[in-house]
Amino acid sequence: MASKSLVKIIKSPDLDKLKEVILVYGKEEFLKLQFLQIVKKSYKNLNILWGDELELEKLISLFSSNSLFSSKTVVAVKNFEEFIKKLKKDELKRFLDFCIKLSKGNKLILVSKLEKLPSKEPYKTLQNAGDVLVSTPLTEKGFAISLKKKFISENIEISDELLVYLANLLKNDLFYAKQEIEKLILYVKDKNKITKEDIDRIIYPKVEESIFNFIHKFFTKDIECLKILKALLDTGYHPFEIQSLILYQGNKLLLYKTLKGRKSEKQIFLELGLKFPFQIKQLKEQDKKLSKEELINLIKDLYMLEIEQKVFYKDINKSLESFILKFLF
Incomplete structure (x- = not known):
């Protein structure tokens, strides 16, 4: 069955017309959140569960005992792919049989982080048995229009030129845009008009890669971390912040190596705070x-780097870049 656009479902929600099993996937996480909020408004008894914590027996039992106040059971499973990973072959078959036979009126909403659906089970059967909703990012034009509508609803003016400028800063990211736009609206509320100075003062540009991606690529010696480093520095990250995180992760990794073989992995991960x-x-x-x-x-060199920066006043950006190049090569 062909996937349906989650954007269209959100614009004109008629959840009762959707099948009992609903599989949601795609890149845009904010639209998935919006969809679940709509579901919650329509079905007050919505039960949201996490796939990595959910057992098959618990899921099935929720549908075998309807609420005293409702004949419908509505369950959403977030991180659905994590739930699937835990199922053995016979459990997977049982789960799919359960989905196919789900009673009319009930809803099982499976929310996946996958950007593309594999052509294997359970996805093959689920696509045939239920409705598949794809959550794709808005086009650049669609993203700008959504920002414009928000400003109109708040009686705030913005020129088309500034709208394009703002949309470019936010990189078509609805989740990130939500908090930044709310800050901007509060700032200009009294004058009801947005200037470029307002945007530059309030909006923090969206960084394509996060500091955590940088740290992982750095410690796996992936040269892609150099590109991410530049993006982080360009958007306001201070070198000392980055160095502190390198030191923190370096010490954690060293402790893991030291404790391996002496303690169980479960104990080590508990001590390291990894959940x-x-x-x-x-x-x-x-x-x-x-x-x-x-x-x-690495840790010794990092301490020497800080001495060079703080005592001998070496350029902090250039010295950090040199430190990283030395480590990588």
Whole structure:
């Protein structure tokens, strides 16, 4: 079955017309959040669960005992792909049979972070059995129009030229735009008109890559971290902030290497404060790339770098870049 646009569903929501099983996927997380908010307004008994914490038996049991106040059961499973990863072959078959036979009126909403659906199970069966909604980012024009509508609803004027300028700063990211636009609206509320000076003073440009992506690529010796470093520095990150995070992660990685073999992994991750699978996965990837000696030398070099910057007044940006190049090559 062809995917339906989540944007169109949000604009004209008629949830009762959707099938019992609804699979939501795609890149734009903000639209998924909006959709769940609409579902919550329509079905007060919505139960939101997380895939990495959910067991199959619990999911099935929720639909076997309807609420005293409603004959419908509505459940949303976020991070659906994490739920699927845990299922054994027989459990997966049981889950798909359950989805196919789900009673009319009930809703099971499966929200995935996947940008593309695999052509294998369970996605193959789910596409045939339910409705598939794809959450794609708005076009540049659509993004600008959504900003314009928000300003109109607040009785705030903005020129088309400034609208394009603002949209470019926010990189077509609805999640990020929401908080930045709310700040801007509060700032110009009294004068009801936006100038370029207002935008430059209030809006913090969207960085394409995060500091955490930089840290992971740095410790896996991926030269892509140089590109991310430039973006971080260009958008206001101070070199000392970046260096502090390198030191923090370096010490964490060194401790992991030291404790390996002495304690169970579960105990080590508990001590390191790592709770989520992706954090553990990244740490293990970094561990494979670096020896204990390399980490010790990195930490020593980092302390020497700070002395050069703070005592001998070396250019902080250039000296950080040189430090990173030395580590990578």
